Amino acid sequence: xxxxxxxxxxxxxxxxxxxxxxxxxxxxxxxxxxxxxxxxxxxxxxxxxxxxxxxxxxxxxxxxxxxxxxxxxxxxxxxxxxxxxxxxxxxxxxxxxxxxxxxxxxxxxxxxxxxxxxxxxxxxxxxxxxxxxxxxxxxxxxxxxxxxxxxxxxxxxxxxxxxxxxxxxxxxxxxxxxxxxxxxxxxxxxxxxxxxxxxxxxxxxxxxxxxxxxxxxxxxxxxxxxxxxxxxxxxxxxxxxxxxxxxxxxxxxxxxxxxxxxxxxxxxxxxxxxxxxxxxxxxxxxxxxxxxxxxxxxxxxxxxxxxxxxxxxxxxxxxxxx
Amino acid sequence: xxxxxxxxxxxxxxxxxxxxxxxxxxxxxxxxxxxxxxxxxxxxxxxxxxxxxxxxxxxxxxxxxxxxxxxxxxxxxxxxxxxxxxxxxxxxxxxxxxxxxxxxxxxxxxxxxxxxxxxxxxxxxxxxxxxxxxxxxxxxxxxxxxxxxxxxxxxxxxxxxxxxxxxxxxxxxxxxxxxxxxxxxxxxxxxxxxxxxxxxxxxxxxxxxxxxxxxxxxxxxxxxxxxxxxxxxxxxxxxxxxxxxxxxxxxxxxxxxxxxxxxxxxxxxxxxxxxxxxxxxxxxxxxxxxxxxxxxxxxxxxxxxxxxxxxxxxxxxxxxxx
Numbered sequence: 001x002x003x004x005x006x007x008x009x010x011x012x013x014x015x016x017x018x019x020x021x022x023x024x025x026x027x028x029x030x031x032x033x034x035x036x037x038x039x040x041x042x043x044x045x046x047x048x049x050x051x052x053x054x055x056x057x058x059x060x061x062x063x064x065x066x067x068x069x070x071x072x073x074x075x076x077x078x079x080x081x082x083x084x085x086x087x088x089x090x091x092x093x094x095x096x097x098x099x100x101x102x103x104x105x106x107x108x109x110x111x112x113x114x115x116x117x118x119x120x121x122x123x124x125x126x127x128x129x130x131x132x133x134x135x136x137x138x139x140x141x142x143x144x145x146x147x148x149x150x151x152x153x154x155x156x157x158x159x160x161x162x163x164x165x166x167x168x169x170x171x172x173x174x175x176x177x178x179x180x181x182x183x184x185x186x187x188x189x190x191x192x193x194x195x196x197x198x199x200x201x202x203x204x205x206x207x208x209x210x211x212x213x214x215x216x217x218x219x220x221x222x223x224x225x226x227x228x229x230x231x232x233x234x235x236x237x238x239x240x241x242x243x244x245x246x247x248x249x250x251x252x253x254x255x256x257x258x259x260x261x262x263x264x265x266x267x268x269x270x271x272x273x274x275x276x277x278x279x280x281x282x283x284x285x286x287x288x289x290x291x292x293x294x295x296x297x298x299x300x301x302x303x304x305x306x307x308x309x310x311x312x313x314x315x316x317x318x319x320x321x322x
Numbered sequence: 323x324x325x326x327x328x329x330x331x332x333x334x335x336x337x338x339x340x341x342x343x344x345x346x347x348x349x350x351x352x353x354x355x356x357x358x359x360x361x362x363x364x365x366x367x368x369x370x371x372x373x374x375x376x377x378x379x380x381x382x383x384x385x386x387x388x389x390x391x392x393x394x395x396x397x398x399x400x401x402x403x404x405x406x407x408x409x410x411x412x413x414x415x416x417x418x419x420x421x422x423x424x425x426x427x428x429x430x431x432x433x434x435x436x437x438x439x440x441x442x443x444x445x446x447x448x449x450x451x452x453x454x455x456x457x458x459x460x461x462x463x464x465x466x467x468x469x470x471x472x473x474x475x476x477x478x479x480x481x482x483x484x485x486x487x488x489x490x491x492x493x494x495x496x497x498x499x500x501x502x503x504x505x506x507x508x509x510x511x512x513x514x515x516x517x518x519x520x521x522x523x524x525x526x527x528x529x530x531x532x533x534x535x536x537x538x539x540x541x542x543x544x545x546x547x548x549x550x551x552x553x554x555x556x557x558x559x560x561x562x563x564x565x566x567x568x569x570x571x572x573x574x575x576x577x578x579x580x581x582x583x584x585x586x587x588x589x590x591x592x593x594x595x596x597x598x599x600x601x602x603x604x605x606x607x608x609x610x611x612x613x614x615x616x617x618x619x620x621x622x623x624x625x626x627x628x629x630x631x632x633x634x635x636x637x638x639x640x641x642x643x644x
Contacts, residue, residue, distance in 0.1 A: 131476050145575065150470035154453050154577020158610035159469075161574040166567070166605065176607055245488070252483040253455075253467065253572055255476020283488065285498055288480035 004059045005313045006050055006067040006105075009112065009304030010034065012087025015042065016301070017049050019057040019064075020309035024123025026302050028057035039082075039093045047102045066106040067099060068311030070115030070304045077157060080109060108311040110151070112304055113160055116297075117144020118151050119307025120260045122314060124298040129257035133250055134297065135162055135243070137265035140175075141183040141190075147254055151314075163187065165249070167242045185242040188218035188265050194235040195221045205231035222268040237275060239265075244279030251288045262297025269296075326381045327635045328372055328389040328427075331434065331626030332356065334409025337364065338623070339371050341379040341386075342631035346445025348624050350379035361404075361415045369424045388428040389421060390633030392437030392626045399479060402431060430633040432473070434626060435482055439466020440473050441629025442582045444636060446620040451579035455572055456619070457484055457565070459587035462497075463505040463512075469576055473636075485509065487571070489564045507564040510540035510587050516557045517543045527553035544590040559597060561587075566601030573610045584619025591618075 002022065009016040011034065018029030032049050034042050054061060073085035080096025099107040110118070117126075117134035126132035130149040136142040141163030145152040152159045163183035164176050171180025172193065184190050195207055195216060206229045210220045224232035247259055266272060277294055284292075299306055324344065331338040333356065340351030354371050356364050376383060395407035402418025421429040432440075439448075439456035448454035452471040458464040463485030467474040474481045485505035486498050493502025494515065506512050517529055517538060528551045532542045546554035569581055588594060599616055606614075621628055 129477070131474065131481075143575075145469075147467075147469040147474045147576075148472035150472070152453065152469045152576060154610075155451070155579035155614060156577060156610055156612040158574055158607070159453075159577040161577075161607065161610060164574045164607045164610070165571045176609075178607060249487045249571060250575055252480055252486045253465075253575060254469075254474060255478060255481040255483075257477035285480070285483065285486045285500060287498075288476075288478055288483055288486070290478040292477060 001063055003065045003313070004054075004057070004063040005065055005309035006054070007305035007307065007309030008046060008050070008067065008069040009115070009308055010069060010071050010088075011112075012072065012085075015046050015049075016305050017046065017053055018302070018305040018309070019054055019059050020306055020313070022313060024119070024127075024306055024310065024313070026306055027059070028053050029302065029305055034088060036089065039090050039095070039098075042088075043098060043102065047099070050103065064105055066108070066312035067103055068115070068308035069095070069099070069107065069109045070112040070308045071095075071109055072112045075109060075111060075157065077110065077153065080107070082109075106312065108315070110308075110311055111157070113142035114144045114151055114153070115307035115311065116142075116262070116303040117146060117160065117260075117307065118310045118314065119299050119303035119305070120262070120297055121146045121151075122310045123306060124303060125260040125295045126258050131254060131256040132258045132260060133162070133254065133256045134160075134260045134262065135247075136263035136297075137187060137243075137261065138263035139187060139189055141187045142263070145254065147256075162246060162250075165246045167245060182242055182246050186239040186265075188263075191218040191221050191235060191239050191265065192216050194238055195232065198231045198235065203231050205229050207232055218265055219268070222271045226271050236271065237279075240272065240275045241279045244276055245283050247280055247294070248283035248285070251284050251292055255288055255292070257291060258293045258295055260295055260297050262300075262303065266296055323385055325387045325635070326376075326379070326385040327387055327631035328376070329627035329629070329631030330368060330372070330389065330391040331437070331630055332391060332393050332410075333434075334394065334407075337368050337371075338627050339368060339375055340624070340627040340631070341376055341381050342628055342635070344635060346441070346449075346628055346632065346635070348628055349381070350375050351624065351627055356410060358411065361412050361417070361420075364410075365420060365424065369421070372425065386427055388430065388634035389425055390437070390630035391417070391421070391429065391431045392434040392630045393417075393431055394434045397431060397433055397479065399432065399475065402429070404431075428634065430637070432630075432633055433479070435464035436466045436473055436475070437629035437633065438464075438584070438625040439468060439482065439582075439629065440632045440636065441621050441625035441627070442584070442619055443468045443473075444632045445628060446625060447582040447617045448580050453576060453578040454580045454582060455484070455576065455578045456482075456582045456584065457569075458585035458619075459509060459565075459583065460585035461509060461511055463509045464585070467576065469578075484568060484572075487568045489567060504564055504568050508561040508587075513540040513543050513557060513561050513587065514538050516560055517554065520553045520557065525553050527551050529554055540587055541590070544593050548593050558593065559601075562594065562597045563601045566598055567605050569602055569616070570605035570607070573606050573614055577610055577614070579613060580615045580617055582617055582619050584622075584625065588618055
């Protein structure tokens with residue numbers, strides 16, 4: 001009887017739910033809405049769907065070893081309690097106990113960035129290496145650290161908060177209260193902010209026209225850069241350079257075999273990766289960079305489901321094969 | 323029969339050799355000269371001394387599980403080979419094979435900074451926590467990373483090279499070829515360099531007199547700072563601030579429970595630790611710093627012997643108790 005694992009990636013608008021095998025392959029998945037609701041109705045719906053998707057994947061409930069869940073917010077991992085979530089009105093929810101009662105299986109939780117990193121480490125772009133840093137460039141900059149084959153949490157569960165490395169001591173104010181965090185420059189939001197600053201200064205760029213048609217996006221900035229727009233290219237270079245400096249620093253602290261870059265901004269492909277690799281080589285200690293790869297994430301939106309399942313599966317069998 | 327472990331801390335002038343019990347206590351130790359000699363005579367002497375110190379510690383050879391060795395230089399850990407050492411003319415020495423033949427016990431090697439970090443993690447200032455970063459402020463700035471209860475090496479064995487985090491992009495040239503590495507500012511050498519720069523500018527400081535009497539040391543700078551000398555205080559503040567910024571950054575990447583600060587510069591005690599803690603609080607993301615401690619190293623010069631023994635002892639029984 002082959003072991004199977006349930007992964008749940010809970011977000012502000014939906015919960016993605018899937019069945020994963022022992023190699024980190026997603027056999028079947030679906031999603032249910034969550035928006036704005038309190039925990040109890042959502043959990044009832046999630047548990048029903050867990051049962052359904054298990055059957056649909058051809059898995060008997062006996063094969064299900066346990067359930068992992070990724071959550072966006074502040075968690076007490078030791079007690080298995082949600083302190084509060086970023087996009088849902090859930091506070092002080094003893095989620096592990098509640099789900100274990102409803103499903104009669106062991107449940108583990110972790111924050112969404114860690115879970116996505118674990119997914120990429122298990123069966124995505126970080127597979128096969130013991131030391132990996134995942135960086136997600138989206139609305140913010142998130143991250144997760146796998147070191148010595150293990151997901152690292154740290155003493156206050158802040159490991160992987162790479163978006164809050166300070167890169168410009170006198171830079172823009174970040175949501176965290178600090179100034180010049182990586183997130184203020186290299187996130188989608190940061191890239192748009194830099195582009196708007198250039199527009200406000202009246203610099204000549206095709207982005208002026210784009211901005212008149214609607215809300216400017218990071219994608220617009222990358223497209224303009226691809227077309228040779230000087231202002232857009234400079235903004236991309238600034239974002240890439242800040243990220244490269246942080247990666248250079250992580251290289252001499254953790255020396256990961258791979259940086260796995262995901263999130264919406266990473267969809268820019270070579271327009272991001274080519275200057276990023278160049279900037280990295282410029283900033284990094286060459287002897288430390290030997291063997292370090294910079295690769296795009298592979299699992300896309302499924303990293304969260306797979307990694308959540310990995311919270312159960314990888315516990316018995318961590319990434320390290322050595 | 324209680325298990326015992328031999329630790330060897332090989333340096334340019336001497337090899338420190340000791341017998342360590344299963345709790346990381348150093349039972350007996352001694353040292354033998356190494357200076358300038360090739361591997362074979364040194365190894366013969368080391369092996370003889372290993373036997374002697376084992377007997378002196380009341381340990382029978384049957385109790386000795388294995389031998390660990392810390393080495394200053396470039397190692398091929400997988401093959402157990404010294405590529406080259408920093409202060410000894412040893413090149414391409416198959417040290418593990420050689421010592422295993424001579425001692426008939428398993429042998430493991432690692433670089434000296436990692437080994438010292440492992441020692442502090444096992445029975446020193448880092449005991450009891452799974453995530454710890456050791457920083458050694460000496461001639462250079464060295465470091466070692468314990469994450470998830472394990473010593474982290476990274477893909478090119480550069481994990482913990484904290485001295486080469488860039489803190490001043492246009493700063494002084496570092497021995498590694500980069501500019502503005504932490505090591506150029508916060509090492510003993512860096513502190514003396516900053517003090518001499520102030521002297522050369524003709525700034526008014528008691529250090530002018532000290533410098534006339536002989537070679538200026540970091541200790542002189544700390545003593546002058548304690549006595550209220552403004553220039554010395556500013557130099558200390560610069561060194562401390564650079565270190566605090568790097569620690570703040572490590573806090574959001576790894577979130578260690580403890581920073582363990584050792585090396586000659588750490589002997590300045592409160593003159594270092596008090597401004598360091600203040601600067602750290604200023605630079606760090608407050609939520610990430612919850613529970614993070616900054617403490618002096620405990621094992622002094624014995625960290626290397628104890629950590630070397632730990633390469634054998636901790637393999638079966640890693641730091642993580644959870």
